[in-house]
Structure formats: C-alpha cells, structure tokens
Amino acid sequence: MVNCSRLLAGKITLREIREAEAASSPPGKRHLLRYASPRAPIVVWNITRECNLACRHCYLGAMARPAEDELSREEARAFMDDLGELGVPLLAFSGGEPLARPDVFELALYARSRGIPTLLSTNGTLITPETARRIREAGFSYVGISIDGTEETHDRFRGRKGAFREAVAGIRNLQAEGLPVGLRITVTQANIQDLEGVFELALREGVPRVTVFQLVYAGRGREIVDWDIEREERRRLISWVLEKSLELHREGREVEVVTADNYADGVYLYRYVRGTWPERAQEVGELLRLQSGCRAGERLLNVDFRGEVHPCPYWQSRSLGNVRERKLSDIWRDENSPFLQAMREKHRYLQGRCGRCAYRAICGGCRVRAEMAYGDPLAEDPACYLEEAEILD
Numbered sequence: 001m002v003n004c005s006r007l008l009a010g011k012i013t014l015r016e017i018r019e020a021e022a023a024s025s026p027p028g029k030r031h032l033l034r035y036a037s038p039r040a041p042i043v044v045w046n047i048t049r050e051c052n053l054a055c056r057h058c059y060l061g062a063m064a065r066p067a068e069d070e071l072s073r074e075e076a077r078a079f080m081d082d083l084g085e086l087g088v089p090l091l092a093f094s095g096g097e098p099l100a101r102p103d104v105f106e107l108a109l110y111a112r113s114r115g116i117p118t119l120l121s122t123n124g125t126l127i128t129p130e131t132a133r134r135i136r137e138a139g140f141s142y143v144g145i146s147i148d149g150t151e152e153t154h155d156r157f158r159g160r161k162g163a164f165r166e167a168v169a170g171i172r173n174l175q176a177e178g179l180p181v182g183l184r185i186t187v188t189q190a191n192i193q194d195l196e197g198v199f200e201l202a203l204r205e206g207v208p209r210v211t212v213f214q215l216v217y218a219g220r221g222r223e224i225v226d227w228d229i230e231r232e233e234r235r236r237l238i239s240w241v242l243e244k245s246l247e248l249h250r251e252g253r254e255v256e257v258v259t260a261d262n263y264a265d266g267v268y269l270y271r272y273v274r275g276t277w278p279e280r281a282q283e284v285g286e287l288l289r290l291q292s293g294c295r296a297g298e299r300l301l302n303v304d305f306r307g308e309v310h311p312c313p314y315w316q317s318r319s320l321g322n323v324r325e326r327k328l329s330d331i332w333r334d335e336n337s338p339f340l341q342a343m344r345e346k347h348r349y350l351q352g353r354c355g356r357c358a359y360r361a362i363c364g365g366c367r368v369r370a371e372m373a374y375g376d377p378l379a380e381d382p383a384c385y386l387e388e389a390e391i392l393d
Helices: 004-009 014-022 030-035 073-086 104-113 129-137 151-158 163-176 192-205 219-227 231-250 264-276 278-291 328-332 338-344 352-356 367-374 388-392
Strands: 042-046 091-094 118-122 143-146 181-187 209-214 256-260 300-303 308-310
Touching: 004 231, 004 256, 004 264, 004 278, 014 030, 014 278, 073 104, 073 328, 091 104, 104 118, 104 129, 129 163, 143 163, 151 163, 163 181, 163 192, 181 192, 192 209, 192 231, 209 231, 231 256, 231 264, 264 278, 264 388, 300 328, 352 388
Parallel strands: 042 091, 042 300, 091 118, 118 143, 143 181, 181 209, 209 256
Antiparallel strands: 300 308
8 A cells, every 4th residue: 555645745754663663563553554574464354255245346256145164253263363473463354244244343352352453344334333332342443444436336336226325324333433434445447437526525524544446356356357447547546646635635634545456656656756855755765665565475464264365365366375274373484485485575576567667666566466467476567557767767
C-alpha cells in the first residue's frame, strides 16, 4: 500500500520510524507497520469461505456456505498460539465474510489474549448495533469495509439489491461504538466513474480513510480481467488520487488516501514529489524503499480457511504449506525455500521491465499478476503504467 496522504503531506518521517523502532513499535502506531523490519509477517486469515454476498471480483471465490474442512476452533487456537509466539504485528480477519463464522468474536478475543493486534475486513452488511458492540469488545482495532461505488454500482458488484444501504448502516453502527473505519474500493472499468462518489460518501459519513485497490487476477477476479482499466487510465487514476489527497489536505479534511495492488504508484508519487518539492524527494524515496512495494512472502503471509499458507491473499494458487501439518513460524523461517528467498530478494531476480527498472527496490511489481499473465512470478507486472524512460530515470 502507498499512503499518498501521509507521504505528500509529510505526515510520516524517517525520524518517526526510527523512534518507533527504538520503542519497539508502541501501540497506536499501526501506520508504521509497513516500515518495520520483517521479523514476523503481517498475516491475513480467511477464517471462512462462507459469505452472504456474491461479489464479482472476490479473490477467494467465496460461497454461500462454509467449507466442510475449515479450521476448527481448536486448530484455530493452536494456529494463533504460534502467531503469538512468533510475534506477528497484525492479524487481519477476512473471509468470505468473517462475521458469518459463529465463533469469530471468540477467536478475536483469543488472539488478543495472545498479544496479537487484530483488524477486520468485512462487507459491512451484517453489522447491526449489537454486532458493532461485539466487534469493539472483541478488540478489533480497525474495520475495513468494501464499497464498490455509489448505490446502484455497489449493489450490482455485490450481487444483491440493498447491500449498499446495509453497508452504510454498518459503518454508522461501528462509528457509534467509536471504532476506526475505512472504505475500500477495487477500481475497474465498471466503477471508475464512481470513485468521486466513494470519496463523497467518506466525507459525508466522517470516514477517515479510503483505500483505492486495483484488480488482481485471482479467484472470480480472473473472470473479469477484461474489466481491468487500461494503461492510460491507470496514469489518470493515480494523478487523480494524488490531486485528491492534496485537495483534502489543503481543506483540512482528515481523510487518509491510500492506494493498493499497483506498486508503480509509489514510483509515480516519488517522481511527483521530486518534480514538485525536490528538497523532500530523498526522504520520500527512502520511505518508499523501506516499505518495499510488493510484500508477498517478504512481510506478508495469508492463511486460508483450510489452513493453507499463501504468500498473499490473492495468491491462492501457490501454497507454502499447511498450518495443520507445519507451524506457520516454521514456514516463515524456512531458509531452504527458493521461492521465499526470491520474494525477499526479488530486486535481484526480477525479469523484463521490472528487472531493468531503476525503482525495483521501491516497487517490485505485483508478483501474482506476473505469474497469472506469464506463468512466472518474477516476470514483469503487466499492470505497470510507467513509460520506459521513467523506469530508467
């Protein structure tokens, strides 16, 4: 992820990172996790396959009922015991729809008892006032809610009329409990025209964070590859996002604007800063290098509902092992894995345009998209929108 707001406004500095490292990343510094040294990974856990919606771009291919072989409560606890011992900085509860799993709050409380910070990724439709209270009591520090556009667009993406209104009600119920909430939109040709409307929703509802994702060809996302935006649209998108970030900052609006799943955004932002505020370029470049673009297998792991370990949530086609058979900590620390070695030193192995890019330590491309497009995770990212002269400059 690239936090455009913080980087453009100078709200994140190398000094702040060094001070946090000296204090072992004290609570309340979640925005610094991307810059922390990867002693342990952030873990995204798909706690169930079950979902009450049928979203067109679901990377997991969620269904209306749970899988028969999902991790049991006891297996989930053993898994979290290991995460606690490993010292993971964050465990994201995802799905399917995580709130569809009956013991989700019990599992979240257990994670908290093991000293593991948690956040929740949800479609928001199941968040009644009572559920919002239980989310707060379970210790979730943040709730991300997916919004695909304005009402008509969102309901079409989600496969059910009324999903938008239910999600907005969920947002309001969370805010009534004092919980931090963020909106997430995955941009495609079918909803890019609604991006302004999503920001208007955030401002209207007092939501302090909007994350703009781009399509990754995983799960049902592979069925709508032709919905993906074109190269010039990507450039217009990141230009618009940077301008929106600066506009909100100038107006004193406290809305963080973040982009995700196209790491060329970091390069584009760096070049923008270099041309606009050259005195800040060195620090911004170093901040982007520290967060290292694509984090799959390097600072991030995913565990699905069956316990399969993947380099990232979108990379369901590649398993590194199963927590039923081998501890995640052992998988993470495996020094004999050529794949993990390549992911952690990818700047040495990248090929094509990514391999010759002067900014590969900042970006690194999306490795899932590369494998889906070319059959090689170290190939160039087909979604890169930078010009040849830009990647060599």
